[in-house]
Amino acid sequence: MAILGAIQPILTAGLRGDALQGYGADAGWRLADYAGRGGYAALKRILAEKTPPEAVIAEIKASVLRGRGGAGFPTGLKWSFMPRSLPGDKYVVCNTDEGEPGTFKDRDLIRLNPHAVIEGMAIGAYAIGANRGYNYIHGEIWELYKRFEEALAEARQAGLIGENILGSGFSFELFAHHGYGAYICGEETALLESIEGKKGQPRFKPPFPASFGLYGKPTTINNTETFASIPFILNMGGEAFLNAGKPNNGGTKLFSVSGHVNRPGNYEIPLGTPFARLLELAGGTRGGRKLKAVIPGGSSSPVLPADIIMDTTLDYDSIAKAGSMLGSGAVIVMDETTCMVRALERLAYFYHEESCGQCTPCREGTGWLHDVIHRIEHGEGRPDDLETLTHVAGNISGRTICALGDAAAMPVQSFVKHFRDEFLHHIEHKTCLVPKDVQWAGSGFHTITQQVSA
Amino acid sequence: MTTMKEKPMTQTASANGLERPERDFGEGFCLSGETLQKFDREIAKYPEGQRRSAVMACLALAQEEIGWLPRKAVEAVAAYLGIPPIAAWEVATFYNMYDLEPVGRHKLTVCTGLPCALSGGVHAAKYLQEKLGIGLGETTPDGKFTLLEGECMGACGDAPVLLMNNRRMCSFMTPEKIDQSLEGCK
Numbered sequence: 001m002a003i004l005g006a007i008q009p010i011l012t013a014g015l016r017g018d019a020l021q022g023y024g025a026d027a028g029w030r031l032a033d034y035a036g037r038g039g040y041a042a043l044k045r046i047l048a049e050k051t052p053p054e055a056v057i058a059e060i061k062a063s064v065l066r067g068r069g070g071a072g073f074p075t076g077l078k079w080s081f082m083p084r085s086l087p088g089d090k091y092v093v094c095n096t097d098e099g100e101p102g103t104f105k106d107r108d109l110i111r112l113n114p115h116a117v118i119e120g121m122a123i124g125a126y127a128i129g130a131n132r133g134y135n136y137i138h139g140e141i142w143e144l145y146k147r148f149e150e151a152l153a154e155a156r157q158a159g160l161i162g163e164n165i166l167g168s169g170f171s172f173e174l175f176a177h178h179g180y181g182a183y184i185c186g187e188e189t190a191l192l193e194s195i196e197g198k199k200g201q202p203r204f205k206p207p208f209p210a211s212f213g214l215y216g217k218p219t220t221i222n223n224t225e226t227f228a229s230i231p232f233i234l235n236m237g238g239e240a241f242l243n244a245g246k247p248n249n250g251g252t253k254l255f256s257v258s259g260h261v262n263r264p265g266n267y268e269i270p271l272g273t274p275f276a277r278l279l280e281l282a283g284g285t286r287g288g289r290k291l292k293a294v295i296p297g298g299s300s301s302p303v304l305p306a307d308i309i310m311d312t313t314l315d316y317d318s319i320a321k322a323g324s325m326l327g328s329g330a331v332i333v334m335d336e337t338t339c340m341v342r343a344l345e346r347l348a349y350f351y352h353e354e355s356c357g358q359c360t361p362c363r364e365g366t367g368w369l370h371d372v373i374h375r376i377e378h379g380e381g382r383p384d385d386l387e388t389l390t391h392v393a394g395n396i397s398g399r400t401i402c403a404l405g406d407a408a409a410m411p412v413q414s415f416v417k418h419f420r421d422e423f424l425h426h427i428e429h430k431t432c433l434v435p436k437d438v439q440w441a442g443s444g445f446h447t448i449t450q451q452v453s454a
Numbered sequence: 455m456t457t458m459k460e461k462p463m464t465q466t467a468s469a470n471g472l473e474r475p476e477r478d479f480g481e482g483f484c485l486s487g488e489t490l491q492k493f494d495r496e497i498a499k500y501p502e503g504q505r506r507s508a509v510m511a512c513l514a515l516a517q518e519e520i521g522w523l524p525r526k527a528v529e530a531v532a533a534y535l536g537i538p539p540i541a542a543w544e545v546a547t548f549y550n551m552y553d554l555e556p557v558g559r560h561k562l563t564v565c566t567g568l569p570c571a572l573s574g575g576v577h578a579a580k581y582l583q584e585k586l587g588i589g590l591g592e593t594t595p596d597g598k599f600t601l602l603e604g605e606c607m608g609a610c611g612d613a614p615v616l617l618m619n620n621r622r623m624c625s626f627m628t629p630e631k632i633d634q635s636l637e638g639c640k
């Protein structure tokens with residue numbers, strides 16, 4: 001895929017990539033291209049002017065950049081938690097373990113703008129007092145792991161990372177670490193365990209990574225898109241970035257649109273853009289079919305019925321008010337031909353499959369959720385099954401080490417809440433409420449045939 | 455892992471009947487010098503005293519050399535890194551992309567996660583099963599193809615997506631493109 005459209009883009013300005021061509025056809029990702037777009041100017045300026053780290057953090061705070069990995073935590077605030085004057089090793093870690101169903105924006109960032117991520121991490125390291133960093137890259141996007149390593153080699157050769165960068169006295173070593181097929185490693189402490197060469201099992205928090213992180217040292221972890229935004233914020237100024245979005249929701253954001261739209265792909269739009277506008281950019285629903293529901297922030301966020309999402313703007317606060325989460329910005333679109341029971345069954349399978357097994361409520365509960373939804377879908381539902389589902393989901397929520405437990409429970413609670421009729425129909429009549437002949441009509445092979453510009 | 459001690463053997467057979475007689479997985483087993491050089495490059499990424507961090511990359515490299523990850527290879531990685539075999543074994547069993555059983559020469563992982571399922575992922579999985587005459591999780595009798603169902607690969611916009619041998623991501627896999635890709639597999 002590629003960046004298929006944008007409204008006032010910042011991170012992807014001047015970038016498109018061709019959705020239909022492979023990685024080989026990509027242009028513009030190399031150091032020279034990035035430098036041509038003004039890349040590394042922010043890092044060079046900070047190092048030359050010896051900008052106080054506090055001033056860098058203040059600028060990020062002013063931008064109201066909120067973490068793009070899912071939780072939306074303010075980045076400047078997170079950086080200020082680092083004990084930067086504490087002697088000893090500190091680390092900066094980037095989370096490119098993108099595996100949340102529906103999310104595919106970081107892949108495009110590494111593909112089309114890897115140096116923005118490198119520059120953002122170097123600036124982050126400077127601000128928090130770290131001298132070493134790792135980018136953890138999802139194992140399935142092996143080609144992009146290789147590309148990131150190539151970009152690192154370019155940056156190292158140009159003296160932009162490494163010992164005594166540009167004679168400034170600041171040193172920063174950066175490396176790539178690949179995953180190998182475990183969604184849970186996207187959770188920040190599982191990710192740290194994984195870099196340490198262990199099973200990716202989340203740690204209890206507190207202590208938080210800022211005090212006990214990689215190898216037990218203070219560590220800051222941010223999402224790929226978060227880091228990629230940093231150079232742009234420092235170039236345009238925190239306030240300008242904030243104003244590109246809306247109050248408390250600074251900047252533009254990449255939205256990954258998948259499912260029943262004509263042009264699935266990534267779109268960079270200002271936070272606060274109406275959902276309807278994004279749907280339009282993505283070419284509308286396939287075959288002009290009626291919109292049924294949208295999962296607005298990756299599979300772990302609660303589903304919203306069409307009438308609610310069509311009235312919502314895409315920013316952290318509005319989506320929360322509508323009853324869901326902006327999450328990672330992965331917008332999964334489902335049209336009227338979608339059987340919500342079957343859709344939920346597939347999601348439940350995912351969480352059961354990916355539970356790391358440490359906590360009983362999650363390990364057992366995700367299995368229960370899947371079993372019950374499976375039997376409802378297969379015409380063997382029992383009258384009290386919806387109660388069982390709500391009960392099991394409720395028993396997982398808030399009782400686990402990491403948020404995967406909640407992530408598994410939320411889709412279940414929201415699907416049952418908004419589409420109760422469909423579940424009841426399955427249980428009572430052993431069939432789907434969506435007529436057989438149209439079921440999943442929108443879900444067949446689909447090829448994007450048309451490139452769009454914003 | 456003394457309880458896991460194996461008899462020396464020159465070939466290995468698995469549940470799916472695949473054999474790779476060309477390798478000696480007995481006492482004489484060792485990884486190639488080229489692979490060990492790659493190990494060193496990975497180890498160099500981590501601070502002094504943190505060789506263990508390279509275990510994921512080294513296991514992946516060992517699998518790349520052999521085609522799958524026999525226990526002997528896991529032990530060799532552990533020995534090279536100076537960690538207990540069980541520490542490497544735990545990693546090999548935790549992460550999905552390590553193949554602890556022989557697989558076909560071409561391992562095809564098709565994503566059927568919800569976003570992909572909404573856009574041909576399930577159709578592609580079905581087409582592949584019919585075309586290869588095997589089910590998900592199975593290998594063709596000639597040992598050429600293994601077909602697996604995968605979870606989200608972070609590429610849902612390209613659905614259907616197919617990951618080949620853990621390395622190459624193939625996008626928009628319509629039946630025609632599946633045919634083409636499989637023809638290109640030797």
Ligand SMILES: Cc1cc2nc3c(=O)[nH]c(=O)nc-3n(C[C@H](O)[C@H](O)[C@H](O)COP(=O)(O)O)c2cc1C
Pocket residue numbers: 066067068069070071072073095096097098099100183184185186187188189221222223224226402403404407
């Ligand atoms: C199960 C689970 C999976 C996650 N997967 C990812 C991921 O793939 N990428 C990511 O950036 N954050 C992921 N997160 C969130 C991270 O734990 C962490 O909050 C994030 O990387 C922080 O970066 P940010 O503040 O820049 O968003 C996940 C969290 C959980 C609980």
Ligand code: SF4
Pocket residue numbers: 184201202354355356357358359360362363400401402403404405
């Ligand atoms: S909630 Fe689930 S995934 Fe998270 S630590 Fe517990 S068992 Fe593991």
Ligand code: FES
Pocket residue numbers: 100101102103565566567568569570571575605606607608609610611613615
């Ligand atoms: S669900 Fe298939 S790649 Fe994400």
